[in-house]
Amino acid sequence: xxxxxxxxxxxxxxxxxxxxxxxxxxxxxxxxxxxxxxxxxxxxxxxxxxxxxxxxxxxxxxxxxxxxxxxxxxxxxxxxxxxxxxxxxxxxxxxxxxxxxxxxxxxxxxxxxxxxxxxxxxxxxxxxxxxxxxxxxxxxxxxxxxxxxxxxxxxxxxxxxxxxxxxxxxxxxxxxxxxxxxxxxxxxxxxxxxxxxxxxxxxxxxxxxxxxxxxxxxxxxxxxxxxxxxxxxxxxxxx
Amino acid sequence: xxxxxxxxxxxxxxxxxxxxxxxxxxxxxxxxxxxxxxxxxxxxxxxxxxxxxxxxxxxxxxxxxxxxxxxxxxxxxxxxxxxxxxxxxxxxxxxxxxxxxxxxxxxxxxxxxxxxxxxxxxxxxxxxxxxxxxxxxxxxxxxxxxxxxxxxxxxxxxxxxxxxxxxxxxxxxxxxxxxxxxxxxxxxxxxxxxxxxxxxxxxxxxxxxxxxxxxxxxxxxxxxxxxxxxxxxxxxxxxxxxxxxxxxxxxxxxxxxxxxxxxxxxxxxxxxxxxxxxxxxxxxxxxxxxxxxxxxxxxxxxxxxxxxxxxxxxxxxxxxxxxxxxxxxxxxxxxxxxxxxxxxxxxxxxxxxxxxxxxxxxxxxxxxxxxxxxxxxxxxxxxxxxxxxxxxxxxxxxxxxxxxxxxxxxxxxxxxxxxxxxxxxxxxxxxxxxxxxxxxxxxxxxxxxxxxxxxxxxxxxxxxxxxxxxxxxxxxxxxxxxxxxxxxxxxxxxxxxxxxxxxxxxxxxxxxxxxxxxxxxxxxxxxxxxxxxxxxxxxxxxxxxx
Numbered sequence: 001x002x003x004x005x006x007x008x009x010x011x012x013x014x015x016x017x018x019x020x021x022x023x024x025x026x027x028x029x030x031x032x033x034x035x036x037x038x039x040x041x042x043x044x045x046x047x048x049x050x051x052x053x054x055x056x057x058x059x060x061x062x063x064x065x066x067x068x069x070x071x072x073x074x075x076x077x078x079x080x081x082x083x084x085x086x087x088x089x090x091x092x093x094x095x096x097x098x099x100x101x102x103x104x105x106x107x108x109x110x111x112x113x114x115x116x117x118x119x120x121x122x123x124x125x126x127x128x129x130x131x132x133x134x135x136x137x138x139x140x141x142x143x144x145x146x147x148x149x150x151x152x153x154x155x156x157x158x159x160x161x162x163x164x165x166x167x168x169x170x171x172x173x174x175x176x177x178x179x180x181x182x183x184x185x186x187x188x189x190x191x192x193x194x195x196x197x198x199x200x201x202x203x204x205x206x207x208x209x210x211x212x213x214x215x216x217x218x219x220x221x222x223x224x225x226x227x228x229x230x231x232x233x234x235x236x237x238x239x
Numbered sequence: 240x241x242x243x244x245x246x247x248x249x250x251x252x253x254x255x256x257x258x259x260x261x262x263x264x265x266x267x268x269x270x271x272x273x274x275x276x277x278x279x280x281x282x283x284x285x286x287x288x289x290x291x292x293x294x295x296x297x298x299x300x301x302x303x304x305x306x307x308x309x310x311x312x313x314x315x316x317x318x319x320x321x322x323x324x325x326x327x328x329x330x331x332x333x334x335x336x337x338x339x340x341x342x343x344x345x346x347x348x349x350x351x352x353x354x355x356x357x358x359x360x361x362x363x364x365x366x367x368x369x370x371x372x373x374x375x376x377x378x379x380x381x382x383x384x385x386x387x388x389x390x391x392x393x394x395x396x397x398x399x400x401x402x403x404x405x406x407x408x409x410x411x412x413x414x415x416x417x418x419x420x421x422x423x424x425x426x427x428x429x430x431x432x433x434x435x436x437x438x439x440x441x442x443x444x445x446x447x448x449x450x451x452x453x454x455x456x457x458x459x460x461x462x463x464x465x466x467x468x469x470x471x472x473x474x475x476x477x478x479x480x481x482x483x484x485x486x487x488x489x490x491x492x493x494x495x496x497x498x499x500x501x502x503x504x505x506x507x508x509x510x511x512x513x514x515x516x517x518x519x520x521x522x523x524x525x526x527x528x529x530x531x532x533x534x535x536x537x538x539x540x541x542x543x544x545x546x547x548x549x550x551x552x553x554x555x556x557x558x559x560x561x562x563x564x565x566x567x568x569x570x571x572x573x574x575x576x577x578x579x580x581x582x583x584x585x586x587x588x589x590x591x592x593x594x595x596x597x598x599x600x601x602x603x604x605x606x607x608x609x610x611x612x613x614x615x616x617x618x619x620x621x622x623x624x625x626x627x628x629x630x631x632x633x634x635x636x637x638x639x640x641x642x643x644x645x646x647x648x649x650x651x652x653x654x655x656x657x658x659x660x661x662x663x664x665x666x667x668x669x670x671x672x673x674x675x676x677x678x679x680x681x682x683x684x685x686x687x688x689x690x691x692x693x694x695x696x697x698x699x700x701x702x703x704x705x706x707x708x709x710x711x712x713x714x715x716x717x718x719x720x721x722x723x724x725x726x727x728x729x730x731x732x733x734x735x736x737x738x739x740x741x742x743x744x745x746x747x748x749x750x751x752x753x754x755x756x757x758x759x760x761x762x763x764x765x766x767x768x769x770x771x772x773x774x775x776x777x778x779x780x781x782x783x784x785x
Contacts (some may be wrong), residue, residue, distance in 0.1 A: 036471070040368065119474075220439040
């Protein structure tokens with residue numbers, strides 16, 4: 001069971017994430033979009049969306065620092081476990097709360113604004129459930145660990161385990177003693193990764209950083225296949 | 240000098256009767272789909288009026304176009320790259336659906352299925368966004384022909400700019416129509432504000448397009464375009480805009496709005512321009528200089544050095560020839576009667592307008608003067624400050640001089656031709672008064688009044704056949720010779736039936752030539768009167784063949 005949860009399942013999830021993304025990019029470039037609903041409703045979105053997105057970006061940075069950078073490295077530059085923990089809890093809680101509040105605003109908006117709800121697909125709803133539970137489980141695990149004890153030092157167990165996945169020498173033993181809250185959060189996260197390429201979340205992969213270096217006006221040559229083009233996706237013939 | 244070609248349009252506003260045929264055919268061709276119900280790539284708005292979307296010309300509010308920075312460079316009015324990226328999660332200046340209008344349909348089914356009762360069944364308006372009952376309060380041309388009166392007119396951003404002179408008196412009311420499509424700017428700010436780089440300007444003909452595969456729905460282009468001519472498809476989450484009907488242009492046909500224009504007021508032609516000069520011209524300090532600055536980037540196709548540079552830049556010979564016959568060149572550069580729409584947005588728009596003289600003539604006539612007398616007309620162009628300054632705000636960033644000149648030329652043309660029409664001796668002093676020769680005036684009259692289809696639309700076909708040939712022999716079909724079985728992709732239901740297959744531009748023309756040839760080689764069954772077996776109805780018999 002442990003081998004499945006901490007070796008097979010994560011690898012499976014990563015394979016689905018990578019393969020699914022490649023597949024989606026090749027066959028559904030047209031569907032690769034934010035599907036923004038701002039046209040329908042702005043007042044709630046202008047609070048909810050930046051709160052959620054900036055929050056989640058900070059959460060992402062926190063996860064990268066906490067999971068991918070070995071403890072020995074941070075200690076080498078003089079950051080003690082206590083200092084690190086304080087920073088992580090403080091920034092993490094603020095970012096997590098921003099994400100949570102933003103997400104609450106967005107979900108309420110989605111449910112209560114007529115046009116936005118009408119434009120919500122079943123895929124979106126499933127995605128919200130998975131994404132929401134990952135965020136809630138993560139917050140809950142952190143808060144619980146900090147209230148009941150002095151916090152849990154996942155950098156001794158979870159982080160090395162995750163890095164062992166990337167070096168293709170997965171170390172299951174590291175995960176056995178991890179509190180249940182963190183375990184569930186990790187499983188949920190890998191479920192989310194597996195769903196990722198098949199939802200609107202793919203827009204995160206096309207964050208437009210290239211805009212910063214690109215010239216303002218883009219010129220392109222006509223594609224060399226002249227004449228009538230095959231019908232494109234999204235095109236409905238005139239009625 | 241980097242020569243580039245641009246397909247451009249000029250609209251003669253004097254001829255626009257506001258029939259909206261262009262809008263309807265455009266909608267049928269391009270935006271008759273779910274997600275773009277509210278979208279009109281071509282719309283005709285009444286001026287004065289609020290426009291579509293409402294008050295789009297108020298750039299203090301909508302932040303479209305470019306601004307000149309203190310260092311003399313241009314940046315999008317809504318902010319540079321970093322500011323845009325930080326507001327990507329919620330664009331603070333995106334028009335709401337209500338600024339366009341909430342699309343609706345009617346519950347026609349109720350008319351047939353309603354149970355018998357006291358009341359007559361009605362078709363209620365239903366929102367196309369929610370499917371619920373809705374109340375129709377606004378549309379793309381709700382204020383058509385000054386509908387709504389002063390209440391609506393007060394929302395006109397242009398009228399507000401000139402309002403200290405304007406009194407909304409009935410006898411001084413004026414009205415003209417302004418058909419609008421995408422301007423296919425030389426310096427497009429929609430493309431500049433697209434974070435994904437999905438909006439591009441086609442290098443061959445300057446048409447600005449959205450790559451639907453690269454658009455990620457960041458919706459910055461909607462803000463970036465000062466004309467609000469990029470729209471967000473709320474169903475697919477992608478930006479869409481006027482395509483200048485590029486599939487038609489590529490085979491030498493005019494856009495659908497031009498093709499179906501009842502007043503024949505649109506002209507399409509090629510303009511050669513110096514792409515290296517665009518950025519500098521768009522950044523001149525004084526807004527009033529922008530009109531001349533834009534004219535200075537256009538290159539004279541008759542100039543041998545320009546033609547040589549154009550050839551060197553890969554512009555085909557027949558395109559240069561087309562640029563020489565371009566009615567757009569004549570109207571902008573030779574007769575100087577066409578003006579750009581809102582040059583102060585610094586996007587270098589390429590759909591230009593001949594300002595309407597009619598409001599002036601109408602007022603003259605209504606006040607008991609001879610509206611066609613040249614002296615009355617010249618005086619009136621200046622005296623009627625309301626239309627003049629209003630037109631200047633639209634076309635020359637508020638500088639009345641070029642508008643006055645264009646209107647004077649149109650007035651002179653009217654007066655000059657009227658004398659000829661009445662059998663009087665042509666009066667050479669009239670064209671001379673506006674700096675033209677009688678011959679030039681005559682040519683201008685022909686172009687504006689009686690130009691035929693081929694003179695109004697001078698569109699060279701795209702050279703797809705070159706690209707095809709360059710791909711090499713592997714792309715050729717060995718049965719593709721004249722009359723061979725590979726010719727014209729015959730489907731089960733006759734020529735050109737079956738699913739759409741890529742057809743070369745040349746094939747299109749050959750097919751069209753053959754279908755319109757005098758001598759039919761195959762019988763068109765639709766023209767068959769049912770009698771006998773005309774030639775070509777059946778393939779030749781075996782014995783006839785030998």
